[in-house]
Amino acid sequence: MDTITETDVASAGKVSFLLTCPNCGTREVTDFGYGGEISSRPRERPTLKELGEYNYFRRNRAGVQREWWFHRSGCRAWFIAERDTTTNEVLLTELPREPDGEGAA
């Protein structure tokens, strides 16, 4: 899931921005690994078409999307960011919440 490497970012030149880890604070994006856009999991027994779409299709939105990031040079936590893909402006970062039903009565 490590799709952006430090070499990629350095060779891209202008692709640099700051991300705020919910645990550690603001760091250069090179501290983090990109985990891809957040997509909803298919139901328990998906059809092959649903499974294929989940595995291989991305919206690749031009604008604000929710995505997974991993603080690989820090606390090694996974967290969620809302980022405008056209400007790399990060609107928020947060730790993921427990799935619904976890610990529920």
Ligand SMILES: [Zn+2]
């Ligand atoms: Zn961290």
